[in-house]
Amino acid sequence: MLLQTKFKSRDEATRYQIAKNLIKRKVLSGEVGHNQQLQPEMDICRDTNLSRTTVRKAIADLVEEGLLVRYRGRGTFVNIRRTPSQKKLLALLVCQHTNVNGAYDLLIRGAQESAGRLGYQLLLANSYNEIDTGMEQAMRLNELRVAGTLVVPLQSASPDQTTASVIRTLRQADQQVVLVDDLSSDPAISSVSSQNREAMYELTKHLIDIGHRRIAFLTSVQTEAVVEREEGFRQAMQDHNLPLPPEYFLEVAGRSPSRQGIQEIDVFMAMREPPEAIICLHDLIALNAMARCRERGWRVPEDVAIVGFDDLPQSATSSPRLTSVHQPLTETGARAVEILVQLLTDEDAQPRQERLPCQLAVRESCGRGLVRPS
Known part of the structure; x- marks a missing residue:
């Protein structure tokens, strides 16, 4: 019994x-x-x-x-109730792959410094670019009663839908949300991003101005920021009456940044008329591409110019040094936290979309016509 x-x-x-x-x-x-x-x-x-x-x-x-x-x-x-300490709890949900030292490190640094200055604690969460993981992380942040989260969009086949699912999960738990490194298409969601279209236009124009005509572009999955950069590139080519053969516009294979841009160099080298210059969506692709060129005996910039976007610290120390676009990543993280805190503390605060200016960083990898600094 x-x-x-x-x-x-x-x-x-x-x-x-x-x-x-x-x-x-x-x-x-x-x-x-x-x-x-x-x-x-x-x-x-x-x-x-x-x-x-x-x-x-x-x-x-x-x-x-x-x-x-x-x-x-x-x-x-x-009725999700938060303690005073939980009301001071923020989070940053990124989609960073493991063992990749890239743009997110700068973004995180800016967000952490801003949160600390404003008296908030910032938790870091990682979706590893998987929608299921992203949803589980969003639920974990809800369980911790985080008051607001910064969300970096997932790079998936349908990034708008997958990121929207994550944002909805957070918002349903009475969290404030700011989209980072992407411009929100939803007027009810605040966002902070760079002026991607304008910056890519200027980078492409610089290559044209110094004499390049056959210019290729290595892109990736279609987030809003990626689409803007593609549009800036295409507009510059069109404004200068330059052709863009389909084979010059490639999406990098694989999702891990550590491999992107490698096999695409092999594709370009096998062409009867290879490009004179290659614009890469971001610096990690460009650095991989330069390394592959060295392995295959393709000289940069003598045989092909290569440029990137983000201006990561390693871009200024590569050989040759990488021409890139300085994206204000640290400032973006800091500004996103400021907007998030305003949404949490000011009942009259309205959603806002901000786009921060970028700056061209010209170095040796872009090739002929470069005016070297004294």
Whole structure:
């Protein structure tokens, strides 16, 4: 009899935990958002095949934990309460691959410095550019009661949709959100990005001005920032009446930045008329491309000019030094935090989209016509 009671107690505890986890996930995933009503207890019982006593106990615990609130005669509602310390908790959700020292390091530095200066703590989360991981990280931030999150868009086949899913999950938990390194197409979402289109136009024009005509472009998956850079490149080529053969416009293979730009160099070298200059979407692609050129005996800039975008620290020390566009990444991270804090503290604050100017950084890799600094 004692053994039967023990097993029955364990079984009840398991059913209770199932009910609690199910309801909690509905809240943290944004399926039921802040101030929205939870489905009636009897419906939950029917959907889960659990008793009303079990479901009611799970709901009572989540009320105690500050995720739900019950109103007599009205039902149960999501009500995510934050402590004073949680109201000072921010997060930055990036899509950085492992072992890659790139633009996100500068972005993170700016965000951390700004958060500390304003009296906030900044948590770092990483989606590793996977939508499932991004959603789980968003739910984890909701569980920690983070007050606001900076979101770097995922680089997927449909980045607008996948990033929007992550943002919706955060917003449903009453978080403020700022999109970083991308211009939001949703007027209700604040964003901070660079003037990608204008900067890429100037970079392309510089190559044209110093004599290059056959110019190729290495791009990647279509985030808003990528589309803007492509548009700037195409506009500069069009304004100078230069052709752009389809084979000169390639999307890099693979998702890991450590491999991007390598096999594309082999493709260009095999052409009957290879490009004179190659514009890379970002510096890591350009640095990989230059390394591959050295391996294959293609001299930079004598045989082909290569330029990048971001102006990472390693671009100024590469051999040859890489011509790039200085993107204000540290400033972008800092400004994004400032906007996020304003949204959290000022009831009258409105969403805003800001685009920060970039600056051309001319070095040896772009080739002939370069005026070297004294």
